[in-house]
Amino acid sequence: MKRTIKSLVLLFSIVVVLFPFALSASAEPLDEVRQLVRDYYVDDVPETILSKGSIKDITKNLDPHSVYMTAREYQGFMNGIEQKIVGIGVVLEEDLKGIKVISVIPNGPAARGDVQTGDVITHVNGKSIVGKSIQFAISLISGDEKTEVTLTINRVGQFAPIEKKLPREEIMLPNIEAEMLGGNIAYIRLNSFATESSKEMNKAIQSLSGADGWIVDLRNNGGGFITAAQDIAGFFPNTPNAFQLREKNSKPMTYPSTIQPRKFNGPTHVLINEYSASASEMVSATVKEQKAATLYGQTSYGKGTMQAMYGFDDGSVLKMTTARFYSPGGQPVDEVGVKPDVLTKKEAELEVSHHDQLLIKLKGYKQLPQLVNVPVNKKFTVEMNTKMNWKNIDKAAIQLIELGGREVKVGVEVANDKTITVVPNNTLQTGKKYVLVIHPLYKNVQNKPMKQGVYLEVSVK
Known part of the structure; x- marks a missing residue:
């Protein structure tokens, strides 16, 4: 049965198609839904299921993502994607x-x-x-x-x-949250692949320009518009392809990433967890495969399916799985998820990623023994092996950075010509981890600069 398509919008792995069926106040478009399932559902469906007496009796025998929604349910669903609730x-x-x-x-x-x-x-x-x-x-x-x-x-x-x-x-609900973490590492959290995600991401990247590294957080992001996934993939360098789709009775098709005016221009990490799903997995799979970013976290949810939504005159909508998506190279996502490059404990994804970003910047620095279970009012004593000129202390020479957070302001007290004490302006946070960095900006009494920077890792009890 041939139909006229009024409008077509790609999303969430969703295509929205409106059909001009005339319905009575109480009637369901049951026959139309049966034909749609026969024609477009991703797998063949037995007639024993299609012959059931209501749409919901049919859809409950399909996959969990295929449902029939009233107009109100549909509005709530769309508001959720757009973070309007x-x-x-x-x-x-x-x-x-x-x-x-x-x-x-x-x-x-x-x-x-x-x-x-x-x-x-x-x-x-x-x-x-x-x-x-x-x-x-x-x-x-x-x-x-x-x-x-x-x-x-x-x-x-x-x-x-x-x-x-x-x-x-x-x-x-802000769709994008952005801030500069300690050590000049940019952090952007994307909560949903919504209509304006591309514009908001572009603004976020612009606001954090000059960052030495990037962390893109897709944890707990359940998906959104498939076109938004193409858009977001385009912000990663060397990522020409966004994903591959496989529909019933069709050859696999690879879709390109959207060309963007700005890119993540440094080491880039993507955070995922077991609740990163759908469009989040599209982006994660493609940047991993094309080596555009390093994934941190846990294996993602495993929703590698695309839904089409067919709307009727009474406002009701059939959301139905019509395709499965894969990485551009054909790696499956559905029911297996995307595995991270760096497996972390739950809730430690940002902390570990930030730590690794900082170590990239500290290449060539000497690592001092770690301090564990320090008190929240800890002061740090730094002793040099030669007499120093402490008179012109460069404020940028010492950094105390909370992992997953910002830089902690510190004061410096001179004890003697070899020793200083680093004093945090505020108490440290219980259970948090920090990195204390001494950059090679100091000079000794002979006016010779430090040969090497040093750093140490700190955990607070």
């Missing part, structure tokens, strides 16, 4: 036991209500969401601003379910 401030993922919380937005209702990462929501306002799609769960959790929602939660270590009554609020 009224809700409680959580990022969710489907789980066999309900809907799992994979991150909590700081200062949102969920954070204030002590909802935690790893919690599994089983009921919303008393209604079970076990076995339901994430879109269905979002439609219940979301609602009008200044209303309330009650969640029933299972938490590891708690024998009884926990009940939370939370207000719904407009949650302002």
Whole structure:
């Protein structure tokens, strides 16, 4: 059956296609959906499944990412991609036991209500969401601003379910967060592959120009528009190709990266974890394969499928898997994920990446013995093997850098002609790690400069 396509938008691994079907107020476009599944679903589907009496009965026998959404569910889904939500401030993922919380937005209702990462929501306002799609769960959790929602939660270590009554609020989610870490290392976190991600990434790179290294954080990024994945891939040097798509009954097609006016112009790391999915995995797979960046973290989620979304006149939408994506060279992603180049512990990805970026800059410096379990009020004594001229101390000569954070301002106290004490202006953070660097900018009493810089690693108890 031939159809006229009104509009076509590539996304999230999603294509949106609108069909002008005339529907009664209560009718579902069941026959049309059956034909769409026959024609475009990524795998062949038995007629025993296609003959079922409702669209949701059909889609629940497909893969977990193929669902039929009401107009409201669809709007909630799209708002999630664009980081525009009224809700409680959580990022969710489907789980066999309900809907799992994979991150909590700081200062949102969920954070204030002590909802935690790893919690599994089983009921919303008393209604079970076990076995339901994430879109269905979002439609219940979301609602009008200044209303309330009650969640029933299972938490590891708690024998009884926990009940939370939370207000719904407009949650302002920045899509890109950018800052300069200590040691002149640029950090950019991308939370979603949204419509404006390319423009925002370009601005972030411009604002951090002059960085000696780059860290791009895709942890907990569940995906977004497939065109945004092409755009973001284009910011990495030497990455001409973005991904490969394989649709049913079609030859594999390789899609190019978008040419960008700016690039990451130094050593570049990408952070991933088990909740990096879809478009995040597209970018991770391509930069790894084309050696444009080093991946840090854990193996990604393994959602290597593309969904098309078919919209109907009543506002309902069929989101259906129509293709699988691979790295440009054909490496699979679906159900296997993308493995990092450097495996780290959970929550240590940024710290390890920042550490390695700093060591690139400190090549040729001498490493001093590590200091472990130091107190938060630690002062550092630096003793030279010759008499020094401390009169004109260069402020840039000493750096104390929090790994995963910024530089800590320090003062310098002269003890004698060989010894100085480095005093942090603020107390160190419990459980954090630091790198103390002495650059070869000092001169001895004969006016000869230091031959070699030194550094040492510090962990705080």
